[in-house]
Amino acid sequence: MTDDQDITLDWMSAEDDGRRPTDLRPEIPHPARMYDYYLGGKDNFPADRAAAEEIIAISPRVRLSAQANRGFLQRAVKHLAEQGVRQFLDIGTGIPTAGNTHEVAQRVDPAARVAYVDNDPIVLVHSRALLAGASKGSASVVQADLRDPAGILDAPEVRDLLDLGQPVALLLFAILHFVGEDSDPYGIVRKLVDALPSGSYLALSHGTADFLSPEQAQRGPAVYCAATERLTLRSREQVARFFDGLELLEPGIVTVPRWRPELPEREGDAVTGIWGAVGRKP
Template identity: 65%
Template sequence: MKAEVVVVEQSLEQNSVRQPEGAPSADLRPEVPHPARMYDYYLGGKDNFPADREAAERALAANPEFRSTARANRGFLQRAVRFVAQQGVDQFLDIGTGIPTAGNTHEIAQQVDPQARVVYVDNDPIVLTHARALMAGMGRGRTDVLQADLRDPAGILAAAQVRELLDFDRPVALVLAAVLHFLPAEDKPFAIVEELLAALAPGSYLVLSHGTADFLPPEVRDRVTGVYTKATAPLVGRSREEVRQFFDGLELLEPGVVTVPLWRPEEEPAEGSDRVSMYGAVARKS
């Protein structure tokens, strides 16, 4: 009887991808480099266009560590999501998820809690295309995907699939991995994070990673940012202190804001891990 109940529950909670009214255009714009597709290229993926590959190669020529930084960020995301799930949080709002690859938020969270629920949010239509394939059919827990823009936090929070899947009266993990560095100051990234956190219940978590130029010579920084000025989003590296400000008002967990390989590593970090151009941290809302 128990097995039959499980089957019924899974059939009622099929994963889905929906696009709300007023969502961003579904035009892929393959001729313009997109950060999500460039990131996919850094990770060794194949879901990118020639313009993305050419731009990524220019960025790698300026800073060959881009590829290892992307992989280090991926490892941080997986360790942080696993940690948060182990604290009993079973709801995740992952904004700026990028193109799905192995070890996604829902896969890691559902390894800890098979009933964990995840909403992915991204503004790139190619992400939705791949998400449909990834989320097709029945699965453990429930996963939904929303095409929306981080610069519209109110729209994200009010979206039907977000409200249907996540219970904001209980703790939610807000995941902002390697996305805020695509928001310049005029987009008010600190206010966006503050608005998203204000909607979450006490006991919620913020998982955040952010690119930095702290360890780059000015000429390298300028070459890299120059590549992204021709993409669909600029690249804005922020200092360690600026990244720490995203956690204002939260309980910042040990080891604080560190380069991503140094956040609770599972093995001895490689030499130079303290100079990787990406900071990461996890904090709890009291």
């Protein structure tokens, strides 16, 4: 049996718990599966791998950037948990891999609660399998789209798990660059942040063309035109707008390897093509 057959059969097994199987559209590249490939995962199809290799040919550091983004998520979650945050809303979580949000947060406090949100069927089935064990009672998986913030906030899986009257860490890692200007990404983030109380946090990362040549900046998004989601790279100044009204934690908006690193800086960290920051709602 091939890896691709494994993926399909895993999702078809959703029939066992009453969920209808979903068309995975394996012939169309999907950003979550491409990201899984960048990280060295196997939960992807030939179309995903081919598109990902096109991106790697354009920007050879993309694998390192994906790994750096994952490291930033883990450091940010650990820091927020150490500051006393016990609730996390992780939107656009991606296919699970080592060091997921609930694992990092619950190492600090086993009572930490995490609601994962994604709209990709492969992400959902793997996340549900991951949470089938001891963590099931303190984490949930929601099928929803970032473009529908009200639907996310009103989802029973979110409302039953998180107390939106107490501080929440809103996590938007490597997801907003798949929301075009026509979908009002700044309005989406504002609606989510406005629904959270004082003392909550926004942590996000976002792809940028700030360190690419004009040719690279055009060719990269063009690859995603054939994928299920298009890519919109934003400048540091544009990323900063997502934090309007929030208090940025040090060191502010930086490339993701440079946000409170635990290891010495490596060559290229300063020009990694993903901006990241964490802000507190006053």
